[in-house]
Amino acid sequence: MIGYIVRRLLQAVLVVLVVTIIVFILLHQLPGGAARAILGPRATAAQIADFNAANGYDQPLVIQYFRQLGQWVTGDFGFSIKLNQSVGSLLVQRMPKTIILGLLSLVLTVIVAVPLGIYQAVHRNKSFDYVATGLSFIFYAAPTFFIGIIMIEIFSQNLGWFPPEAPQSDGIGPIFQEFDAMILPIVTLALLSIAGFSRYMRSSVLDNIDQDYVRTARAKGASPSRVLAHHVLRNALIPIITLLGLSLPALFAGALITESIFNFPGMGLLFWQAAQASDYPVELGVVIITAFATVVGNLLADVSLAVLDPRVKL
């Protein structure tokens, strides 16, 4: 077990390293390099040369990379050009908010999608299944922002149930004090993944429901509900764990959109504003952190898979 985790950890580190290399290369694709980006278009050639020398941008790429890597490892992501704050401190402020939004919507997804998928599989090819499949097709095809806009229009503008804007205050505590303002963002973000997960869950249960071991369980006199709960679900839920890990990038992307709709000051909004303002250090910092979070998420998924599935060789 320990050996497996160590091996898997090494792989994850490798992937993160490759991410940093890719980001580093992207950084050097900036028009005019980092100097032009930071000093602005009116900087003279001499100023740029001074800047490059001062920051070591005139050294060989490999050396630059390792120096950059060293900074990233210590949590030094540079300084925001526009917000006049270190990227590190911005991330510390914004990241927890996105994580809370993501986690809550993931919880909602699992709570809704898993039972829904199971129900659809058990009652397959009945009218409810058709309706649910149809809806999941539509929600899967609907851009998150469109769903968000409709949500705002219905639930805050027409019905007035929830505020149209997410909590604006700093810190995590106030989020829970103004939780009604979080409902719409969470639901919006969850709808797309509910559509995907319920379809996946449905086919995963269907994959298992005709297996020989189900027949064995029935031959033992187990009731349909026991067969489902005790035998089918134990098998059907295993791939969902992997899927949870794999869905993280999509979740982050969804969070970006959701945050921009509801003006929720998380990492996604930070990234969006940075992108509009060409604030490269912030953008790179966010990219590295999200990639890191994704890798960690996949790692957690793999480890829990190894714990839950006895067939996974450790």
Next chain:
Amino acid sequence: MTIRPGEGIPAGVLDEAHGEGAAVAVSSTGLPVGKAKSMFRLGFEVFIQNRLAIVGFIVLVLAVLFCFLGPVLYPTDQVTVNLENVNLPPGPGHPLGTDQTGYDQFGRLMVGGQVSLMIGFAAAIIATIVGTIWGAVAGFFGGWVDAVMMRIVDAILSIPILFLLLFLVTIVKPSVPVMIFVLGLTAWLVPARLVRGESLTLRVREYVQAVRVMGGTSWHAVLRHIMPNVIGTVIVNATFQVADAILLIAYLGYLGLGISPPATDWGGMLSNGTAFVFTNYWWLIYPPGFAIIIVVVAVNLVGDGLRDSVEVRLQRR
């Protein structure tokens, strides 16, 4: 956009799984009777039997006609700003009203659709080609080449594609060709993984091993057996790539980093519309929103239908 549900069982296969030799009509000697049908034909038949896929296909054709032939039948000025006719509700002359710069919304839907569809299809093609080559090379050479190439794929996959796209469009100013290129270059990862996985499993198939017994080369095995078997999967995936690309381009448009005005796409139109959520200018929001949903659902239906027709051919035993 990495979840691709329904990968488990194609519809209809389950029903066939327990047939004791019922799939093919046989004569009393056990030899198949009837006209010999080509694989392509068999697949085509399965596809046209899938009513949803046909509906999807027809909708897609109509959408293309609407966007590309529509402006000929219903010409509108989508360049000149007309401040006298801003935000008109639907009425005579403007079936879907006008937007905040006075463009006719109905005509704009066509123009925006052109951009969305063009980028969607072209980007999917680029992504599929790049991904297939990448995956095929990795799968074919194996060993450390494969390890390095796949770690790169893993790494890029762990960066949310939207973040990567946003970053890229801040470097290069977005135009249609640029968007196609950028989208294509970020979406090739899934086909790459797919092709590599498929060629690895095909490599150990007995009929590929049989080639070696006959004295054939690896190239023969790749051209004659691996490629034709991979191609179905690639085409199916390319369809889903189109759907993903249309959505992504809409996201970029919504985030204001898509095509610059006066050109637009459905996402950009929606983005403009959001400013008027509270003023009930519904015609600025719903038409582009539903256009995206309808087209993406249609593409996904076609993809599902294609997947079933590719797989059913192999499912029959």
Next chain:
Amino acid sequence: MPLLDIRDLSTDIQLSKSVVHALDHVSLHVDAGECLGLVGESGSGKTMTAMSIERLLPPGGHIVNGEILLDGEDLVKLPEQRLREIRGVDIGMIFQDPMTSLNPVVTIGDQVAEPLMLHRGMGKSAALKEVVDMFGLVGIPSPLQRVKDYPHQLSGGQRQRVMIAMALICQPKLLIADEPTTALDVTVQKQILELVARLRAEFHMAMILVTHDLGVIAGNADRVVVMYAGKVAEMADVHTLFAAPKHRYTDALFEALPERVAGTGERLYSIPGLPPDLTEPPPACRFAPRCRFAVAQCRAEVPPVTTIATPYGPQEFACIVPRTTPLGMPEPRDLRTTIPEVARVEAAELEAGMELSLVKDDGGHDLGAHGAGPSSSDARSWVAPTTFIPADGTPLLQIQEAVKDFPVTAGAILRRHVGDISAVAGVTVSIPRGQTLGLVGESGCGKTTLGRMVVGLDTPTSGAILFRGRRISQLRGKEAKEGRRNVQFMFQDSYASLNPRMRVRSILREPLDIQHVGSPRDRNDRVDELLAAVGLPARAAERYPHEFSGGQRQRIGLARALALQPGLIVADEPVSALDVSIQAQVLNLMKELQRDRELTYLFISHDLSVVRYLSDVIAVMYLGKMVEVGPAATVYAHPQHHYTRGLIDTIPIPDPVIERRKAKLGVRGELPSAMNPPSGCRFRTRCPMAQEICARVEPPLQPGGGHEPMPADELAAATAKAVAAGTVPHLVACHFPINGHAAADTLTDETAAPDPV
């Protein structure tokens, strides 16, 4: 009153576009304490009958007619709730594949305890205590530790023991075993069947044994029901059935058994055609189209059930022209035998197909009445060995000290070498031209690896494989490519070995295209010839593999192997996936092709009776080692190695008298891991005669066995003598061979007598 009484049972399976009438008015009964054998080919409805009893039918399956009375209670009408109280309590079930039939993510202890907790209301710990006792009863070693294991941690035999424990934990009155040993090796099969027999006696259980294997039936069943195409063909007690079958299907089935003609050189009877498609079953007798004795009446009406009395009880059969004499006794001449309908259609199809090629080369084709065989007259065509192989005494194939180790690695990034699987460990054997070497052994013994090395799919770690004296693996470039022509391979799985996206024409052309044989036009002609040679009509060329049945696909595989006119064909378990009647078609075809084209076969199989039928020489492998090799008749009749003896003992013989009298010897235990093979003689861990020396010294493979290696010149002399007599010497690698050292004296007699085949 019988324990279980099935009356007029009909079961349908609803498919997306059609309905399979899987069972049609099936009636049978099981008495308390008796073992009813349910035998038939795939699709005969035997499994469907077993599954109907507890209504465990596949999706779409439903009972449309009849009743199933268990102790007088009709299970068909029983509400699901009440039926659940019967499942696992009154009726226990064992399924074919223990790997897929056990839940992979639940511990075996929990799975076996489940019926106790469900029906007996036991708590988990109490139930597990009983499970441990049960595990002890079914022979699972250290049961206390095993209850926490998952199915994948056990061997196939152990898993089936778990299934048995689970079926018996509530001590049911009836045990239904659906092909309980089909997925297992013969040695393990024997152990499992003996275990079931013992427990059945202990618990006084009745049993329904569903199997396709007549040998298994002969040894275990009291009464037998033979099913064909969803109907009961015949019912009789086991002795009557095997001595005097009445139904023409049962009769034909017995004649198709390779055991019947083994060693006589006779042609195996093969039932032409295939079982009917049950979406539209034939209206009258369902076997009529394939029957040699069918009369007009058979095709006009459903045969009524005839009951006759025998000393052991009633015999029932639904046949209009039943067999008139006991098996083994010729029937009176006046009985008219005809060419079965399907055979005539087949022949006509072949004829029609041949007309196409006859336009180019005129020449008659005398088609065998069975349609399965080719004629000898097209030997002139180019479907014969290209290179002239002189009969100069050089063996066609020599395998010298062949070794194959598969490295075992661990670790995801730094792959470190942790050991080797010793798949083949120094095998030496040769095959004379035109003969068949049958290679037998349990799965995992290395026989397939050896075959793959011969065709070049695997490279030997050391040692040499010589085709006509030349090392195959040392050929390079063009020579290597053309060298491939000489040795071709026939795969076990006919479905996996044919590209599903290619038409048969392209599949058969592929080897010709690769080797650039003739012009494209020639190649197309050759495809037609090949199809005719394997008894398939020319129009088969335009079809895809999935459109054929398993036996037909295996013929296509054989045709592909023949395409390059090889001298040697390595056939890896070519008939093990086929039903008896279909198996005979393929075996006959292989034998005829061998005679017509002087083919040499390396025939790999776990089935000794099939090997015995086809082979001139039998070689027995155990855990990578050759333990015995010699003329087929000799090895079979006088095995010298304890393993060979055990293997022969384990084969169920389709004769209840012999099968029941057979000493319960067999082979103990299961195959050890090839990663750490036992020292000395690898078989010693399972050998009844193992002594201290067996662990220390590896016995040499030589005439008569023994500890000391025989002087090389003596060995050479023995070999030369045997070769001069047209056969091979009988060699054994055992310190204490059967017959002791006297075997060396009798050796001369045995080797001098040429194999009758």
